[in-house]
Amino acid sequence: MQASDLAFGDAVQCGRSLSHLTRHPVQILKGGYQRFSAMYHFLRTQKVIWMPQELDAFMPYPVEIVPGKIYMGDFKQACDPKVQKNLKIKAHVNVCMETGPFFEGDADRLLHIRIQDSPEANILPFLRHACHFLEIHLELGSVILVFSTQGISRSSAIVVAFLMHSREQTLKRSWDYVLKCQNNMCLSRNLVAQLSQWEKIVLGDIVTDISNPRY
Template identity: 45%
Template sequence: MSQIILCDATELYNILNQYFRVSRLVEFNYLCLIGKGEIRECSYFVMPAGVEIESMRYCVVYDSNTSSLQAMFLRWKCIHSLFHYGYVTLGPATDCTGILAKSSRYPVQILKGGYERFSALYPFFRTQKILYTLKELESMKPYPVEILPGQLYMGDYRQATSPQIHKDLKLQAVVNVSEKTNHFGICEYLDLLSIPNCNYRFCYDSVVIIFRILSCETFHVSGSHFSAGSAILIFSSDGISRCSTVSIAFLQYHLKFTLQEAWEHMLKCKSNMRPKRGFVQQLSDWEVHTLGERKTFIAEPHY
């Protein structure tokens, strides 16, 4: 039987915004999001028929405002399983999560704070739709992933030049580590901070690039935004290698994370983040610079 665990709002936000070429929501076995409905004072959970829970990577259940697992089990009321308009409704909550946990290979997650907290943090995700077609999912434009709630985001060039994303995430600065110099769409009210020497490909064997980047004025200006509580977006062309390298270095410098801690945190936020091998060595050297010693063994296969 799988675990039943709490899922923070930021975690669900990042799950919804994973993508390779298109949103991962198009994958049949990626996410099952089960919400609570009401019938005459009773709570029930609605799940589309035919969903194969055993192969679902993420299974997230939410109600109005769950704050803890214990509160969830006490508050949600019992109702027998029934069929309604072609959907299977599961209840009570303990039955719902218990049934799912028995079938799932992965932990079943309960959204902490429920719909109320998630919609308050991310009001631009509010919708009345229950089901989406494959075409609708394919056309969805993912948002930048959230590295630190409300403060640090990481994304690609398209996201960095979207005025709607600027508005929704309340960005106040964007940090460019891409090769692109055309910033059409980046609003005048944002601080556009460009890392020097990013208009050419970084050398795999250069151990000075990260130090050059992180010692420049731009990095310290972005740090000032961070200290002031402003929202910052770090972006590169594809949002995979360069921006994840600088984001990891940012966590090492400002939060004193080890390389391993920063790496694991970044993987939770963006599953396909992948600094190139030369950057990993530079991040290891940066760990020595920020912490005074090398604490992460980068010869392990996952680095």
């Protein structure tokens, strides 16, 4: 939420002052620190000054796609016990060749779609199964992590496809949503073309013009 859109208060006053000193938008967390603390207690810290080596070693968390329900990340995050514990991850959708350490052999909690990170990757045949897996776990109240090697291509394709399916919306709208969550999302032209075909399956027609350079 932009500072300019909020009622006047200490946080808003500070945000408006800062907005004059930066080219980037100053945003204020809705609900304030109390809400943030309740949802992401594991990110709280009393530390004010960080050394450069500490910042270099900082482990980012997966991005939140559906708040408290679906996260998207990379293989390293999927192998980190701390991430699994803090986010209360109960199921994995693994879209890379590597095998992670969690839920191995448990088909109810692990969907492993073995796809090479290559221009010829064929993900379309797996989309319906992936969407079904995610739907089941959402109904069960499980928290799911969707991941690939770097967390920007194959996992993004699965998440975009799921949003198209579950919300019955266009590729463009789903793409924009995921891009807002993961601003370095980068899909090959082949994967985009397959998502276009998925749009036709979901909506009955191709709506999004993927010739647009943004895709």
